Amino acid sequence: DTEVTQTPKHLVMGMTNKKSLKCEQHMGHRAMYWYKQKAKKPPELMFVYSYEKLSINESVPSRFSPECPNSSLLNLHLHALQPEDSALYLCASSQGGNSNQPQHFGDGTRLSIL
Amino acid sequence: AQRVTQPEKLLSVFKGAPVELKCNYSYSGSPELFWYVQYSRQRLQLLLRHISRESIKGFTADLNKGETSFHLKKPFAQEEDSAMYYCALRISNYQLIWGAGTKLIIKP
Numbered sequence: 001d002t003e004v005t006q007t008p009k010h011l012v013m014g015m016t017n018k019k020s021l022k023c024e025q026h027m028g029h030r031a032m033y034w035y036k037q038k039a040k041k042p043p044e045l046m047f048v049y050s051y052e053k054l055s056i057n058e059s060v061p062s063r064f065s066p067e068c069p070n071s072s073l074l075n076l077h078l079h080a081l082q083p084e085d086s087a088l089y090l091c092a093s094s095q096g097g098n099s100n101q102p103q104h105f106g107d108g109t110r111l112s113i114l
Numbered sequence: 115a116q117r118v119t120q121p122e123k124l125l126s127v128f129k130g131a132p133v134e135l136k137c138n139y140s141y142s143g144s145p146e147l148f149w150y151v152q153y154s155r156q157r158l159q160l161l162l163r164h165i166s167r168e169s170i171k172g173f174t175a176d177l178n179k180g181e182t183s184f185h186l187k188k189p190f191a192q193e194e195d196s197a198m199y200y201c202a203l204r205i206s207n208y209q210l211i212w213g214a215g216t217k218l219i220i221k222p
Contacts, residue, residue, distance in 0.1 A: 031207075033208070040198070041215070042200050042202075042214060042215055043158065043212065045209060045210070048208045048209075050207075050208065056208060090157075090158065096207070096208075100146060100204070102148060102160045102163055103160075104160070105158040106157060107156070107157045108157065
């Protein structure tokens with residue numbers, strides 16, 4: 001399995017809702033990432049988990065809460081989002097550590113905040 | 115400063131013509147560069163990395179440290195090459211700096 005799988009593909013939520021995005025990989029990768037991508041822009045790094053520990057948080061607002069239950073799974077919990085949070089949320093994984101292997105991306109979850 | 119510059123937001127060429135997407139970088143260390151491609155409604159996927167020096171889908175890219183460039187080239191464009199192309203520079207084990215992207219349109 002050489003894929004990063006993200007669910008759901010689309011999500012519409014109100015500003016008071018709580019929802020979660022899910023990401024899974026079975027490539028044995030030990031680093032997992034959340035990115036936010038606005039239309040026609042490059043991805044912006046949000047969080048990095050390395051060996052199931054949060055190693056990078058790019059000053060993301062607390063209404064986004066990441067979780068890494070195990071080495072294959074990554075969640076992003078959403079609460080009280082704002083309309084400007086509407087975007088494509090990408091999960092990626094890579095081997096981790098000092099490996100120079102590239103990041104592999106999922107299809108993303110297209111999130112719309114009403 | 116660490117920076118990746120893709121000077122063209124949009125590049126439009128005819129099918130069969132040569133293509134060159136420009137990427138310049140600014141980095142004090144030994145650069146590790148990638149080209150990623152995002153076809154319409156598809157995932158962001160790795161196209162090339164300078165370490166591997168391979169040709170994928172007819173594309174090549176050579177790292178020129180003197181000119182701090184990593185331009186992406188293809189001798190004969192095909193319609194299926196139409197996509198968004200991003201150049202990226204690795205600055206740590208986990209962090210990439212991305213260029214703004216170039217939208218490539220191949221006209222029939």
